[in-house]
Amino acid sequence: MIDTAYLKQQAKFLRIETLKIHKAAPEVRVASSLSPIEIFTALFYGKLLRYNPKNPRDENRDRLIISKGHGSICMYPLLADLGFFDKDELKRVCKSGSFLGGIPDPIIPGYETVNGSLGHGLGVACGIALALKTKKSDKKAVVLTGDGELNEGANWEAIMCAAQHKLDNLTLIVDYNKVSMLDFSKNIIDLNSLSEKFKAFNWDVYEIEDGHDIEQVYNTLKTAFSDQQQKPKVVIAHTVKGKGIPFLETHPLSHILSVKEGDIDGLVEEIKHAD
Amino acid sequence: MQIKAMRDVFLAALHQKMHEDDSLFFVSADFGAPILDKIRADFPDRFINVGIAEQNLINVSVGLALEGFTVYAYAIAPFITMRCYEQIRVNIAILSQLRPMNINLIGVGAGVSYSLSGPTHHCLEDLSIMRTLPNLEVFSPSDYLLTESYVERTIANKTPKYLRFDAMPMLPASESVENFDEGFRVLQTGSKAVIIATGYMSQKAKKVAADFDVMVIDLYFLNAYDLEKLQVCLEGIETVITLEEGFKGVGGLDSEINSKLKNKQVTNLGFEQKYTFEVGSREFVHEENGLGEQDLITLLKSVK
Structure with missing residues (x-):
């Protein structure tokens, strides 16, 4: 059963810890790391993924490919909290010699692939899903991508391939936060209707209206993972870039904006006491 | 064969x-x-x-x-x-x-x-x-x-x-393969110069050099060959010609050899930095780029 209160608390914890990392390492992309927090919370704290912190490449794990690597700094406190690596490492993000950089790479326990360049995760995940099927494994491949990232053509090669080969052990989660680097994504490449696009490509489509409502996120992901209709699955999560930071939530340039160091403690307090 | x-x-x-x-x-x-x-x-x-x-x-x-x-x-x-x-x-x-x-x-x-x-x-x-x-x-x-x-x-x-x-069917350049893991082989011995070639150009080098006292080396592991063995092979030979079916002077076989055989006289042969639109046989395309058989023979005649 879903423990909503617990998951909400964990999401709050990740949001706060992500801001603290941003305070110490302003280089990290904070806005795009705040939009997928409930998704990661449901996957890990909700145990929708099988994972093993003691052996991150355990054969019995589900494979999570975080294609929008830069926008997953919230994974650092999550992985440390679950025991993938020592919590002290969080103090060294972006410091010389640290393995926790501005863009996560698979030297970090818990990361599978190189994510600094966009549009690679889904194709690699197709190969992983195909391999898992060939090995008759019941483990699944899950990819997290942003919406701006879907501008990359390689994704669409993979989208066609996954449907053709009926990869129903593959789920793509789109962190649809609707802001790219220079503007709202609809002003750059308008993806609407994204769900219709995936339907036309013969995928099973799930939509989460509020990607920050942990119950919706958890329940939709759970349903999608259990669905095996001989089709790959996409979960389109409507999220807010910079969620929790009012000035970022509405700003077309939120991707490249930092939160002022002096404002962070106040924001942390607000988040702590928010509903 | x-x-x-x-x-x-x-x-x-x-x-x-x-x-x-x-x-x-x-x-x-x-x-x-x-x-x-x-x-x-x-x-x-x-x-x-x-x-x-x-x-x-x-x-x-x-x-x-x-x-x-x-x-x-x-x-x-x-x-x-x-x-x-x-x-x-x-x-x-x-x-x-x-x-x-x-x-x-x-x-x-x-x-x-x-x-x-x-x-x-x-x-x-x-x-x-x-x-x-x-x-x-x-x-x-x-x-x-x-x-x-x-x-x-x-x-x-x-x-x-x-x-x-290569896309084209061909005869083998040599009857058998020995010491494969060394990454190169001697297709012809010679003492005045050596042609170090790769791919199809190794076959071509062997053909054009047949009547010359010139060694022909076929290098097939471009970045994983036994350099020490190659250097031993080349002892006493000062003139080296690299030959490749690739643009020259931009990081191919020539760059590999130039950086490793610094004490030799090295001449690099390959394609000029332009594209060839005129269709024809492979030899025609080579001729268009100064790599025809006659071009190579003329060069070998000039080797003292």
Whole structure:
């Protein structure tokens, strides 16, 4: 059963810890790391993924490919909290010699692939899903991508391939936060209707209206993972870039904006006491 | 000796291996060969055609390789290198440094072996751009016997590799393969100079140098050969000519030799930095670029 209160608390914890990392390492992309927090919370704290912190490449794990690597700094406190690596490492993000950089790479326990360049995760995940099927494994491949990232053509090669080969052990989660680097994504490449696009490509489509409502996120992901209709699955999560930071939530340039160091403690307090 | 195409010999040997080893997986970007029809008929679970989509060819192959399969990705040479160079760089060169993967990129159509198809199908950049990537072995064979010998290495050597195959059936450059792992072989002995060539140009060098006192070396592991052995071979020879079916002076075979044999007199031969639109035989395209047989013979006559 879903423990909503617990998951909400964990999401709050990740949001706060992500801001603290941003305070110490302003280089990290904070806005795009705040939009997928409930998704990661449901996957890990909700145990929708099988994972093993003691052996991150355990054969019995589900494979999570975080294609929008830069926008997953919230994974650092999550992985440390679950025991993938020592919590002290969080103090060294972006410091010389640290393995926790501005863009996560698979030297970090818990990361599978190189994510600094966009549009690679889904194709690699197709190969992983195909391999898992060939090995008759019941483990699944899950990819997290942003919406701006879907501008990359390689994704669409993979989208066609996954449907053709009926990869129903593959789920793509789109962190649809609707802001790219220079503007709202609809002003750059308008993806609407994204769900219709995936339907036309013969995928099973799930939509989460509020990607920050942990119950919706958890329940939709759970349903999608259990669905095996001989089709790959996409979960389109409507999220807010910079969620929790009012000035970022509405700003077309939120991707490249930092939160002022002096404002962070106040924001942390607000988040702590928010509903 | 028979005339054969590299890919046919390689794929026939691989077909046999696939019977013995169920970790071998073949991925094609809608590119074929008669033996490939057997592979896909006999191993439908370990063959996939990703369509005309080289970026996805690489990414799918990487996913399979991460899961422990020995993967063969197959397409036309300029497309499997340049259409998806970013995928190769990120998901193979970079990622394999952290996560071991056995992935073999087979490109058919080395140099101007598809001479009639024009500049899109001419592959004159691949040696330099593939050689510049860390963690990737570059194999540039001159005949089908070498490609056959390489099959074993594709399985045993669990790293990324690029296999640059000629498209045209040819006779072998030599009757047998010895000391394969040294990465080069002497096709002809000689004392006044040495031609160090790769791929089809090794065959051509052997042909044009037949009447000269010139050594011919076929270098087929471009970045994994035994340099010490090569240096021993070249003792007493001061004049070195490099010869490749690739743009010259931009990082291919010539760059490898220039950087390693610094105390020799090295002349680099290869394609001028321009594309050739006039169609014709392979020799015609070579002549258009100053690499015709007569051009090479004239050069050899000038070697004192």
